[in-house]
Amino acid sequence: MSEPCFVPARILLPDPSVPLARWACLACDQFTSQPDYWADARAAAGEGPTALDLVLPEVYLEQPDVEGRIAAIHAAMERYEQQVLTRAVNGYVYLERVDFAGNLRAGLVGAVDLEQYSYAPGTRPAVRPTEGTVVSRIPPRLRVRQGAALESPHVMMLIDDPADTVLGPLGRAAAGQTPLYEGQLMLGGGSIRGWAVEDPARVAAITQALAALGAQENFDARYPAAAGQPPLTLAVGDGNHSLATAKAWWEQLKPTLSPEEQKTHPARWCLAEVCNIHSPAIGIEPIHRVVFGADPAVFAADFAAWLKEKNALADPAAPGAQRFRLTGGETLAASEAVHPLAVGTLEAFLADWLPAHPAASVDFIHGEDAVAALCADGTAAGVLLPPFAKEDIFRGVVLGGVLPRKTFSMGHARDKRYYLECRRILP
Known part of the structure; x- marks a missing residue:
């Protein structure tokens, strides 16, 4: 031993x-x-x-x-x-x-x-x-x-x-x-x-x-x-x-x-x-993202295009798909081609997208109601992450190294x- x-x-x-x-x-x-x-x-x-x-x-x-x-x-x-x-x-x-x-x-x-x-x-x-x-x-x-x-x-x-x-x-x-x-x-x-x-x-x-x-x-x-x-x-x-x-x-x-x-x-x-x-x-809860200074429709289109480029765009109805609910009403989904967890896929996209949009900034928000309130005037794009399964903590660390920042709240x-x-x- x-x-x-x-x-x-x-x-x-x-x-x-x-x-x-x-x-x-x-x-x-x-x-x-x-x-x-x-x-x-x-x-x-x-x-x-x-x-x-x-x-x-x-x-x-x-x-x-x-x-x-x-x-x-x-x-x-x-x-x-x-x-x-x-x-x-x-x-x-x-x-x-x-x-x-x-x-x-x-x-x-x-x-x-x-x-x-x-x-x-x-x-x-x-x-x-x-x-x-x-x-x-x-x-x-x-x-x-x-x-x-x-x-x-x-x-x-x-x-x-x-x-x-x-x-x-x-x-x-x-x-x-x-x-x-x-x-x-x-x-x-x-x-x-x-x-x-x-x-x-x-x-x-x-x-x-x-x-x-x-x-x-x-x-x-x-x-x-x-x-x-x-x-x-x-x-x-x-x-x-x-x-x-x-x-x-x-x-x-x-x-x-x-x-x-x-x-x-x-x-x-x-x-x-x-x-x-x-x-x-x-209790393990996901931490959502709000991107200030982003047009929700443009943000959604850019996210979808990026997923397609990474060969990660998936059908939201597909079993095991990573689902992202956007405050504009659209739902996007991804495979695990980019990261084993949905939050990792989103963070990878933001890491590519934010430098090209210097006027935009991201914040980490607890609670769906808070996300909706911050995005109500249409000047920010909200991304609601799926429920975070407890077993995904260990799975994410084992398969992905460490979890992306602000993955969950305990x-x-x-x-x-x-x-x-x-x-x-x-x-």
Whole structure:
């Protein structure tokens, strides 16, 4: 068996006296244009210990006092590790999150081996991003991680586990057991509770189940078009640039370490939550496109002509056709000749079309009603993408490398991961 890519860790938790509604806070890359949300979060945290002191909401990245904020974060990490994070789990944390709509999402907190992850284009490690990584987004995040004693990232990894072999047994074992923590999350985040997974037999069962998901024979059977390629075990569902930042920091550290130190240095791993893409609580929605400054009829004709040129124009009634509903009322369809996913085909067209139309610009829109409203006056062309099947996430990554940018949205902003568990990343 190859070395596992997701392993147990020493996971730190706040003292039971610290209310979750004050401690846990939302992923820092949400509400980036809404400082009022983060002001409300600070008010909700009050004066008590809070994970908000350990992270830098991205709404503040461009503020003039950012260096002072980072210094305060690093100081809080050292202080909290000594005074607040009084509990430790040597293993995993199994958790159940109930969102504002009442959906229950199971997850498993452990550590991703950054040696088995890469965001470099063309690579096929066991752990892969689902979308292209914008390298320019890493340096500001790296400034927070450099010199940090702790991590509490918001990374959510996905497994393609239709039989629920990893999380299902943990949920059944947790039933009736006293949780490590439970309570409400601040500002509409729903509720959460978690249980320690330290029993050696359960830890071994997790390792075996993940190994089976990433086994070559299972990968080849599931993706015959990619048979023989290195298998994919974990795909990044959320927090792509957080994980990329952890990788960048590890690559900076590695040359300063001996080969033996590289095997055990805590920065080699990154804390993350693993979820099953087949969970009913994980909603995957397409992100539509609106092209401003485009005549809808001309845009439709150009798109159809481009598909024909690529030998990709298809009958909308054909089984498996990629269908694009245009706000002018027309439906175009494509084969997989350009890309295995509809969004990839559209992005390839836009990459060719936009440079020839410098007055036009594209935006990424959630919801069909919003697209219709933006295109109502006829000065913009809207393209409604078809429903995005969950299995297409893994299929798209395996067959297409990474998914095109802005392919899908995984839940609402308040459904994202809340910072709760921590881990030391300094020796």
